Amino acid sequence: MVDLTKESDSNSKSLNTYITMPERPTPYEIVPGLYANTAAYQLFAVDLVDGFAEEFPTTIRSDNFCDWPGVPGQVTSLYNIMGVGHDPAGVPPYNATEVKLAFKRLKPEAAPELDDLDAASMVVARNLAKVMLRRATPGSIPIKRQTSAGLPALSKELEYKYRVIDTWHSRWSDIIVNVKNHNLEYLEEEYGILFCYFTGRRYQPDAVQFKDGKYVPKVRIVQDWTGQWVVANRELPDMVERSKYFDRFTCCRVRKINASPLASTYLCGSQRSLVSTILMLHILILSLFEGLMIYSVGHRASRRYRCGTWRTMMS
């Protein structure tokens, strides 16, 4: 076993905390001392939205251009209480086919006409991929100094990240050969590498619409913990203080993400030059392993928890 870290104590604590931590809305601080779930924020947000709407009225034209100076009408996003997600937050789409079925049932207007490619489109898809890949150029990798918050066993130390990269660099050939041969048990035993994502989350405000005399949020379809696809409940829970404007506020949208901690940031090319999109496959390699580093470091540091955590879940 390659010892990449001496952070085992803190890692063990993190993993244990993760497994048992109760789910609750995150205290969301806007500026020091001002929290999103307070009545003070709601009163402020209403005045700001009203003032904005009066000073900068929306001027969207039918052709999607604005009149000069032009303001789109999405400022009601401030009516989302950030940090308080809808319920349930919804798991990411492990199976996209299920998502499409859910859309057809619960929100048919959002469902595409066809689920998958026909033969002619498949030819176009293949040709497009080849054209893009042939124009790819490797680039440098900006790696975040700060890793994702809320995940277990992650080091935020820059030196630690360098150490991980250097260590894997020297053992790369052995690792990649065994990946190719699907020797996943060997990789786990020898290097503590497991291929698995962790889910994280981020919050995203939606514009709120005024309909039939009241403010209504967008409909969001999510999968609950039991696997059922449902329309998310966006009513505010008790922890949000009530103000005289309470009824126009809503829960913000929760976006689930898969976290890859070591290089969760990477360079993906410039949108200004689509066809020169940089495909840095070598970064994929790093990311693949580091994505598992989340799990492997935590796992390595906490072998004593093995029976109680993921091995139990898999059995």
Place this chain on the structure above:
Amino acid sequence: MWDVENHDVVIPLKLRAAFVEAVGTEWGYAFGLLTDMALTMPQLIKNDWRYGKGVKLEGNPLDISTFKAAYVNPSGVPWTSIFAKYAGVFYFVDAATRLGLIDGSEDSIDSLLRGTDRWSFCCAGDNILVMGEDGLGERLADAMPYCKVGGTESFLGMVAVKTATGTVHFQTNPVSYIVNFFAPGRSITDAQRGDWAVGWQARQAAYTSFPELARLKELTNSVFRQHFGETLDSLSARYAGRQDQVYTDYIDARVQMDPDRLQWQYTPEEVDPALVQQYFLTIKPGMYNSMYEGLIKTKE
């Protein structure tokens, strides 16, 4: 300007298959294998119910036969943004083929992506800008059976405005000035959030293309003072004074407000090196050439 609805979850599975296949043939079998693994890996999912707890595992990290997730475009790997762009481009290239604007061959696609003299488009994943004759965007949108697209007034946060003379200008969105500060994805205490006070000051440089910026800033300060007794300018000055330098260059300021822009909008070469180093460490391609070569050797 067009926006693909629910982009990441409606991408057709066969589109992913076509992409992975091309990676394998163009870059080598091992690359294709790794790409496929990255897009189908098992997932440890946290409970979603309020006040609940627990996790569940979808798939088995030790059994390759369970690597069958159909996310379709998971976050967390470098492919995420690239694959999203590939899908967005595909919708338009496929629509152009259906309309007979191109024949769908490699040459015609390559030529289209370089821009024709009659029309062109830019794609940033679910956000697409079509430039051409009136009604072209609508015709293309109507020829897309694999997604739903809707018209939108902004592209990558820039709003298109039309003057009385018919000229189109792009300007920074004043709504983003407000919403991205008071309702961004992360609390000011989040490790991934840049310094809020520096961010407030930097946005004065980042939104200069909005012609009424001074009036917008005055409105925000005024309402804030009315509720909390001082302006955001003075509050941020007290905090930013102890923090980092405030960048005034347009691109630097936008990266300082949101360092993640290095992920999808700018390259490190466009940003002040000190600012890049503040948030990122950089690995040059040469640092892991031997890894790259090792992967190539596994082709056989």
